[in-house]
Amino acid sequence: MKSQRARSGRARFRSVLAGAATIALAVGGCTFTEPGTGKSLGGTNTLERVKEDRSINVGFANERPYAYRDRGDLVGQSPAVQGYIFDQIGGISLNPTMFEFGSLIQALNSERVDVVTAGMFITPDRCKQAAFSNPVYVATTSLLVPAGNPKGLTDYQSVIDAGARLAVMNGAAEVGQATGSGVPDGQLQLVADQQAGLDAVKSGRADAFALTSISLRALAGGDSSLQVGEAFVPVIDGKEQVNAGAAVFRQRDVALREAFNAQLAELIRSDKWLELVEPYGFTEAERPDPELTAEQLCQG
Structure with a gap:
């Protein structure tokens, strides 16, 4: 009986040690996401996490010329722009996963990816589900x-x-x-x-x-x-519909979106924007007005 109690006590002790080790790893590494919060167990938000990891999980839909696979590589207008911007933010590379277009926002909000890289249009309905960067391009x-x-x-x-x-x-x-x-x-x-x-x-x-x-x-x-x-240009209820594509973030990832928008504002006004997107069929006609914002388009 005494031997059984001793073994039981040692088992409980090992269990406590294992739990403590798990918490220590989470706090020390700052890479484990706390479900439903966007923060790691160590308190790191998404922007801090991707800067530390130097990698960000992106979702795309294999749609030319916005984001698609070519000989295994992720290419297109959206990866070109986002790759440049995230590199400017902190040497962050894109880690892509492909989804059907209609599943991208769901994948984002379920934390399977951190940003949608698909040239997705900003619409009032989508703005209820996710947060958009300012326009990256406009299209007819x-x-x-x-x-x-x-x-x-x-x-x-x-x-x-x-x-x-x-x-x-x-x-x-x-x-x-x-x-x-x-x-x-x-x-x-x-x-x-x-x-x-x-x-x-x-x-x-x-x-x-x-x-x-x-x-x-x-x-x-x-x-x-x-x-x-x-x-x-489609007209609904007498109003022209502006087709403006953007990066898409979780609504709580404010810091990440603001960091993206800050770099995007500089890019849109520079020659670099056309250099990045021209290989994919974009022209000056698709360069967005720097004063056009996601907030304006979310209002419809």
């Missing part, structure tokens, strides 16, 4: 249609008038823009990604695919069976 909308544009589709109103079937990417701003412009649900076809939208048009399952002009030009490439229509 176009329709991808079969060569010759047999139904004469030029914008959302023409889709309505023709009774055409319009493909829109699940989770993308074009879904809300199309419905807000009056396109009936019965004419909309949700697709998972860019390739699915292109395939829908090529196969005849959809008459057009709505996306940014930049995306569609990159997607169509030299395919002679397709053409990208003229750019247009």
